[in-house]
Structure formats: C-alpha cells, structure tokens
C-alpha cells in the first residue's frame with residue numbers, strides 16, 4: 335500500500351470541510367451522485383462513438399447501499415471509472431479554478447466563508463463533512479486492474495491494487511457523528527429526490543425495509559432495492575406537464591446552486607432543426623463571472639445523451655451567467671470541440687437561443703419590472719459587454735441595459751430617457767470616466783442642467799470602452815458630453831450671436847501659446863454655465879480618464895493624446911483676463927484654468943508643486 339500526501343490546497347479545503355463550515359452537509363450526496371452521473375455520461379458517450387468501447391456492456395445505474403447498523407453508505411456507479419493515476423490526480427489535488435478561487439477568497443470569518451462554500455460546491459471532498467473515513471474502489475473502463483483509495487481526510491491517502499468485477503466506481507463512506515443522520519433510508523430518499531431526481535440515470539437504494547408481519551404480530555426487516563429518482567430527461571417533457579418545483583429541482587441539480595433561479599425559459603424547436611433548450615438565470619451572479627476561467631453553465635446533449643459541459647461556444651461570452659441545457663437532435667454524437675466551432679447546426683441553435691433569451695428578458699422587463707430589476711442588479715454589466723461584442727442584437731441589448739441618470743432615481747432605460755427628451759434636444763447624452771460623485775459634478779454637465787436635458791451617468795469602468803462604439807439608439811444619436819463635437823448640438827442661435835469670438839481671439843491665442851503642447855486647441859465653450867473651463871476630447875480619441883486608466887493598467891505605450899481646453903466667455907475670470915494685460919498673471923491663470931479642468935475630470939496633476947506655487951501667487955494678488 336502506498337501513502338501519498340494531499341496537495342496543500344486540498345488539506346486547506348478539508349480543514350474547512352471537517353470543521354463543518356457548511357450549513358447543508360446533505361449536499362455531499364448530490365456531489366457524489368453528480369460525479370457518478372458524469373462518469374456514466376462519459377462512458378455512454380465513449381460506447382457510442384469510440385470503436386474501442388463499442389463492445390463494452392453498458393448498464394448505467396447508480397446504487398446506494400445503506401448499512402444502518404455499521405453506519406456506512408456506498409455509492410456505486412457503472413461509469414467510466416478511474417485508474418491509479420486518475421485517483422491520485424483527481425482525488426488528491428484540486429484542478430478546478432473555481433475551488434482555487436474560492437480558497438483565495440476566504441476571509442477567515444466563518445460565517446462569510448460558509449456562504450461562499452455554499453456557492454462553490456466542493457465536489458468529492460464534501461463527503462468528509464459526513465464521513466471520517468472514505469474508501470474508493472474504482473476500475474477504469476477498458477482496464478483490468480482496479481484500485482482502492484482510502485483516506486481519513488486529514489493528511490493524505492493510501493492507494494493499493496484491488497478488485498472490481500466491472501468498470502465503475504464504488505465509494506464507501508464511514509459516517510461520522512454529523513453523518514449519522516444519513517444512515518437512514520427515509521432521509522436518503524428525501525435528499526436524492528431533492529437534488530438528484532432528474533439525473534438521467536436510475537438511482538437505486540438498497541436498505542432494510544421494515545414491514546409488519548401480521549400473523550406473527552411483529553415488525554420485520556427485509557433487504558430491499560428500490561429506484562428512488564424519476565430518471566427522466568425532464569427538459570424533453572412538454573411544458574404543461576412540468577411544475578415550478580420540477581424546474582427548480584432540475585436547476586439545483588445541474589447548477590449546484592442552493593437558491594432558486596430567478597427565471598427560466600424552456601423552448602422546443604421543431605422544423606428545419608429539432609432541439610430543446612432550457613435556460614435558467616441564477617438569482618445571484620456566479621462568483622466566477624468576471625474571471626477568465628469561468629465555468630460554463632450550459633450542458634450540451636445530443637438526443638438526450640450528455641456530450642459536454644465545458645463548451646464556451648454554446649452561448650456568447652456575455653451570457654456566461656446562463657445555466658441550462660441544449661439538447662439537439664441534429665448534431666452527431668461524436669461532435670468534437672473543433673467541429674462545434676464551425677458547426678452550422680450549433681450556430682443556428684446558438685443564434686436562436688440568444689434571441690430567445692434576450693426577447694424573454696425584454697418581456698420580463700415590460701411585464702414584471704421588479705423582477706427585472708433583481709436581474710439587472712446582477713447582470714447589467716455582462717449585458718453591456720454584449721453591446722460591445724454582439725452587433726446583431728445591439729438594439730435589443732440597448733433596451734435591456736439600465737442606466738444611472740441626472741433625472742432618475744435608481745436606474746432607467748433608454749426608452750424612458752427618450753420619452754423624457756425635451757424639445758430641441760437632438761441626442762441622448764452621457765458622461766463617462768470616474769465615480770458617480772465626480773461625474774455628477776462635472777462642469778461638462780452645466781449646460782445640460784441649464785437646458786434641462788437629461789444626461790446618463792455611466793460610472794462603470796467598462797462604460798467608456800463599450801459606449802464609444804455605440805452611437806445610435808434607433809434613429810437617435812447617442813453622444814458623450816466630453817467630446818468636442820457634442821457641443822455643436824447645444825448652440826442656440828441667439829447665444830451664438832452674443833458671443834463675440836473675434837474679441838476673444840487674442841486671449842485664446844495667449845492661452846494656447848502658454849499651454850503649448852499640453853493642449854490641442856483652446857476655444858470658446860458653449861457648454862459651461864458656472865465653471866470657467868473644461869477639457870474635452872476629439873470624437874475618435876479616448877478621454878483623459880481612459881488614457882489614465884489604460885496607463886494605470888500597465889499599457890505604458892498607450893498613445894497620449896492632447897485634450898482641447900474650452901473656456902466660458904461669460905465667466906468672471908475670463909472676462910477679467912480679457913481686460914487684463916499683465917503677461918505673468920495671464921500665464922498663471924492659463925495653467926490654473928487648465929489644471930482645474932483636469933482635476934474636475936478626475937485626472938491628477940502632473941506637478942502639484944508648481945500648481946501650488948501658481949495658486950499662491952494668484953492668492954497673494956487677491957488679498
């Protein structure tokens with residue numbers, strides 16, 4: 335028998351599990367049954383597609399055997415099995431990024447951590463919540479030798495050759511104190527029904543069934559085997575035969591989530607292509623939503639046979655929070671990942687699925703705004719990613735995304751913004767680049783406030799990138815207020831007349847010479863009311879905050895573009911400067927107008943010492 339140590343992360347995880355952080359230890363059974371079901375799926379797939387396995391007898395089943403007296407339970411399957419190498423690597427290390435991330439996020443606060451663990455699910459290792467010793471005997475399909483893996487879940491495990499009549503895996507749990515409650519057939523049936531009722535394979539329970547022997551007037555126990563789950567591919571049944579509970583149960587068994595889903599969309603398509611889709615939206619965004627290695631939530635089936643659950647091409651990336659099933663009649667069973675990428679059938683299913691999900695969301699938004707708000711709270715951001723990547727569905731996505739705005743409490747839709755537009759307002763306006771508190775005080779908004787035009791406050795860091803590519807909502811323009819050209823819409827003919835640009839020209843020239851190559855241009859603004867100055871960028875160029883953000887993210891060579899300084903001809907300072915001829919003061923004032931405009935945009939000063947010197951010079955003149 336050879337002894338092995340657990341990988342450090344496994345020991346860490348086991349420590350947590352054994353100290354019973356998790357509040358529903360019953361999920362151990364769901365995890366083990368789901369592993370067995372995966373193992374059966376894998377073997378079924380091989381027997382259908384791989385000549386080497388075609389001759390194998392495939393008799394898929396999962397067996398639970400309860401020994402109440404000794405406090406043990408075995409979970410056996412006739413699935414793909416594991417050889418020595420598999421046992422060592424699968425049940426001694428953690429390969430899944432989800433679990434690693436989970437460990438990295440632990441705070442040490444037992445309460446918070448137990449919530450976290452609930453959202454991750456810890457797979458096989460969760461069995462150590464209820465067992466102080468676990469023995470696994472497994473034989474890999476196509477191999478003769480079986481192996482036994484034994485561990486107390488503390489330091490490591492032992493492994494030795496063993497025997498098993500057919501391929502598959504048997505897991506023997508020796509229940510601990512916590513686990514004793516599961517050494518009960520009624521309890522086991524309840525847990526199987528709750529989490530694994532719709533596992534596609536039959537689950538049998540063998541136990542000592544009590545019955546009343548009338549002639550002898552005593553209770554007797556008979557060893558009995560009964561099927562405890564319904565084992566149907568529930569998604570293939572007509573909608574009207576399914577209850578809310580059925581849907582919720584299936585969701586929990588395929589997603590591992592312990593909460594109910596927010597909503598689900600079940601579709602059966604017949605015609606050129608035959609397929610069924612059942613999509614769920616989790617009520618809380620998956621914790622790996624913003625990680626590159628996110629876990630795919632949609633499983634692909636072909637004619638009820640499980641094919642894969644890690645194909646990122648089933649749905650576009652921005653819908654990675656969707657959980658569920660795609661079951662196609664038209665794909666070949668041996669479809670590989672490479673084939674999937676350019677498969678016409680899958681492309682059609684995917685296109686129709688996206689349309690379906692988005693149109694269902696749209697109708698929820700219209701018919702149940704409160705529920706929709708719960709959805710948007712979790713998923714507004716991925717939908718915005720869709721605006722960036724999914725051109726074909728942009729119009730629908732624009733209707734689905736919600737925004738903060740200068741005129742609405744909470745969140746608002748573009749349709750609402752459109753309905754509130756004022757006479758003379760030519761476009762939908764937005765401001766990006768920084769926190770809401772900074773944006774809502776930006777001098778760039780002054781003219782909009784004066785004209786009573788609504789401005790969307792886009793304070794999410796991805797907003798600038800996303801919305802720089804979105805310039806229309808229907809036939810309405812969508813414009814950033816910090817772009818030079820946006821002010822063209824704001825000019826009132828009457829105002830333009832009164833501003834005497836000619837008279838300001840010498841001042842503009844002077845400011846421009848002083849600021850030199852820090853600015854592209856200096857010009858008269860129509861967008862300012864109370865502030866003396868602001869900075870804007872050209873249409874095609876990233877804003878100053880965006881440039882700053884890209885550099886902070888390590889893109890040192892991000893090309894620096896120069897902003898345009900706009901000054902407010904009606905402001906006291908500008909009027910005085912016009913009258914003032916002292917060169918030194920004008921120079922200081924030029925820099926102060928520029929620096930304060932940058933500060934208001936949240937861009938830090940290049941040289942605070944010089945700024946302070948100038949400020950002090952000006953202060954001393956005014957006192």
Ligand SMILES: Nc1ncnc2c1ncn2[C@@H]1O[C@H](COP(=O)(O)OP(=O)(O)OP(=O)(O)O)[C@@H](O)[C@H]1O
Nearest residue numbers: 369370373413414415416424425456457458459503
């Ligand atoms: N009954 C089984 N038959 C064959 N292989 C198994 C069985 N149980 C576990 N394994 C192997 O051990 C691996 C680790 O299992 P574990 O439950 O820890 O994680 P997982 O199932 O991969 O992830 P998740 O629980 O998030 O789906 C599995 O991926 C599988 O390869």
